[in-house]
Amino acid sequence: MNKTGVIYGINGPVIYLKGNTGFEMSEMVYVGKERLVGEVIALTQDTTTVQVFEETTGLKPGEIVEASGDAISVLLAPGILNNIFDGIERPLSEIAAKSGKYISRGLSVDSLDTERLWDVHITIKAGDKVSGGTVIAETQETPAILHKSMVPPNLSGTILKAAPDGKYKIFDEIAVLQLSDGKEVPLTLAQKWPIRVPRPSAARYASSEPLVTGQRILDTMFPIAKGGTAAIPGGFGTGKTMTQHQIAKWANADIIIYIGCGERGNEMTQVLEEFSELIDPKSGNPLMDRTTLIANTSNMPVAAREASIYTGVALAEYYRDMGYDVAIMADSTSRWAEALRELSGRLEEMPAEEGFPAYLASRLSAFYERAGYVQTLNGAEGSVSIIGAVSPQGGDFSEPVTQNTKRFVRCFWGLDKSLAYARHFPAIQWLTSYSEYLNDLAPWYQTNVDKRFVDHRNQIMAILNQESSLMEIVKLIGSDVLPDDQKLTLEIARVVRLGFLQQNAFHPDDTCVPMKKQFLMMDVILYLYKKAKALVTMGMPMSILKESNIFDRIVSIKYDVPNDKPEMFDDYYKAIDAFYDEVIAKNA
Template sequence: MSELKMGFVTMVNGPVIRGSSMGSFGMREMVHIGSLGLLGEVIRLEDDEALIQVYDDTQGLKVGEPIRGTGRSLSITLGPGLIGGFFDGIGRPLERLMESQGIYITPGAQVEQLDLDARWDVTVTARRGQMVSPGTVVAEVQETPLMVHRIMVPPGVEGEVVEVQPSGSLRTRDWVVKVADGSGRVTPVHLAQSWPVRMPRPYRERLLPNEPLVTGQRVIDGLFPIAKGGTAAIPGGFGTGKTVTQHQLAKWSEAQVVVYIGCGERGNEMTDVLEEFPVLEDPRSGRPLMERTILIANTSNMPVAAREASIYTGITIAEYFRDMGYHVALMADSTSRWAEALREISGRLEEIPAEEGFPAYLPSRLAEFYERAGRVITLGGETGSVTIIGAVSPPGGDFTEPVTRHTKRYIRCFWGLDKSLANARHFPAISWLDSYSEYAREVEDWFAAQVDPRWKDLRTRASQILAEDNKIQQIIRLVGEDVLPDEQKLVAFTAFLIKNGYLQQSAFGPDAYSPPSKGFAILDRIIYFHDRCEGLIKKGVPLSLIKGHESVEAMAHLRELPADDIRAFDDHKRRLDAHIERVARERTAASTGR
């Protein structure tokens, strides 16, 4: 019936076209345009006319060419074959596109999102006569050595299993079980299913975000933690390390599945990702990281409309694996480029612009995206989560520009990158003054139980020292450090140890991943030193007598020790205690004249 629906191109304006005779088409319906079959989506209907955003290059498209309806909305095929794949913004596999089209994507190129003829070793878990409902797992596929792909009954299907395929080799296009509902209608459940990307996948119940997503980055896990199912933004100017920080989180966070969206980024950055991720080693299993990663690449030279769709494609894939009971981390790099795509399309539509030319619906679109994060009870009764971490690229590092400002309304974790820290080669360049996490209070019970009961107190003490040091540094810039009393010199020195010995962390080498236990041990040692020195200074001991010992200087290098080298940490504590005790005894002896 959809073949009967046909309109005609009446205007071409870059990625936006107008069609006539479109009265029978639906809002958000996918269409094929012209002789090349360019893929488009209806975004406005006006009587018999429609505006369509096109996901291909419209160069050469002519007025009068036909527009054919498909009867469905923009969807992604979900099933075995997603893990380890590279896809474009609308879910087309880039490797198969290159095989059929070459290194450039030909306008109108069509290829199946998954290889429907690929064979998988399927273990069918459902049985004949079993009552199933949406989310029920009916089969499993060992998609990679790290990932078991669970075949679930799709939403809207429930009833009795009336037919079951035997376990063994099945194609992606094959059905696994057939389900009969109360009216006798039989629905096959295939290895692959389709889902519209702009529609959130359903779940049973949303849970509180009270379990942290451990990232292995001390500045995050220690000061600004994020919860599983949480939302975070990484804003920063050019060169501050947004992409590298997201790479670190993709590599080292304890998420079971990583979906990385390169949304409008430079081609060389996505090339680095495509070359680096396949050879990276998963820290927990030793297997290649790509065995639990999905990459979506929509670079700045790809069609702008596909960039707008890319984050919906990515979040739908993330929700699909969440529904299997996995904890998924989604990296969007960057939402600023996505917002720029919205702005360009809005301009082509001649909509009234809001601030800085962005459309008035920018906040609602950001909200729709970030609201799809969460830790939930799935329809199948499992616990899964989608954590969204979006990079923001404010022009000139201005955090008051619209994308950053509106993003802050919908996220609860803000990791602001500081240009001065990046210039000083302090990485991650996450500002301890501008950043915040609203999850800290909700995850403190987990850290108290799993790491140390004093986690909250140490975090609070470190934040207070860094805030006080910020005031002291202003005085130092005016009059120098020599005129300060020893109490303030101690605060400045302790802050120096926190910044360089705790917060600073190399993205390469053995310190690239730091478990919370190691980070806590380092911070505990620094705060312990501060408290001991504070007591000695009150008794009149000069700070200069305490600072000049190798055990004190070594605190700035404890991060270089292996996390499991407990003996080295204990040995340092003994040397530090011995030094402080010796200074205290010598001062006492000097004051009593002995």
């Protein structure tokens, strides 16, 4: 007999039940005649509070609420990739087929296709001792990804019987596991996992390898590690979503999970359409072959928006346990925090700063803590990297969501409105951004790129900082009064900004740049700086140095040198030497 309760009061997505219902905390429930999906969020001796993940219009006191006996969970099986879900893992294509353009309430659709037959290779046999995480079957989920079905983390024992290789549906029995107490458990390709509970791992490692994105300002100046966390805060129109698109397309992650959390419907539609057309540059297959999209737009119920973040992380951890590197794009965590604020208000909780609940910081930290580079239960290595966009109102970085996010992420890519309006993209402001991964990743750069990489990066950063302090003087009294060595610093900083930090997403060579080319670009800029500085020290005025077009020629390297022809950089070193000799000869 299922446990039931009766609706006593309704406040938006929050409903109250009178009496001791016997429900459990975080249990999933079905509300009313339409069986709307909800979750128990508070319990006392005589009241039960439920948040409903669907629109509650039309519900009335007296309707029945039925317990499911399970926490709100995601179904994990082949078929997740190349799919688009709502905030509680219901496929939008199935919902659209049943209800048209607008999602109707109480729709009961399977999270994954339960009738599809998969070609399955069984990797265990009768008599095998297995434990949580042991791979029991392999399925080619998409051309890009081999899906490894595992024993659920909380089970271990001996395989009594295993099915032969063949075609199976996700709920077909492929093995029988005997637990230590003699109980027999059937194993299928599918398993469920509660979204708010992190999946266990054997060990966590320190960050040692970068998530290479092909974006110079990220990879070189402010890198993120595999298994790392980053925040992209920025006001409206500064390019948060586009930056995440570029990372999703070019990052060296195996799987991308894009969570559109509370964004505008038309923006989400653009994401869905663009992603389905994109070709994966690594394999030539559609990018969707290794991508899952979770769409929870601003007009969908707020409770589901709050859950969508956890749904995305649970899916990411599942693929991490197979040994894949997964990157999560959460766009945007501000909308998620607003959903928390709205629910908190309806629950009449004591508000903290700007009306956000007092537990905002702990919820944010619990979300970002689920990132990491781990050894999985089956001995493989996998990672979950979380890149969260933050949309502070009016671009004010001092508001609570940005400030609390800053506490928990180790990489901060602050977008700047004035850069965006000046058409400088990515509009990441180098003076306010930072990455704490630089020292952790230094050995990787030295081994895989060049021993001088970190030193070069620090020199470039120093030039940009010098430019910033010099510009304060220039604004007051103009640049003419500066000595020539400081004029040179400003000119080299311009070369760095235009030739290195600015990047064109629509140019075939500039949209994604390999690490080797990024280093060589820095090396050429610093070589020019060294040679020009020597000339200025000899007493050559900057006006003579600027007569040559060498500075503009170095700026255009990003377009003129193809990514696969690093040998062409030799011509630029020679051009700088020729420029040096020519200036000396002219002014001897």
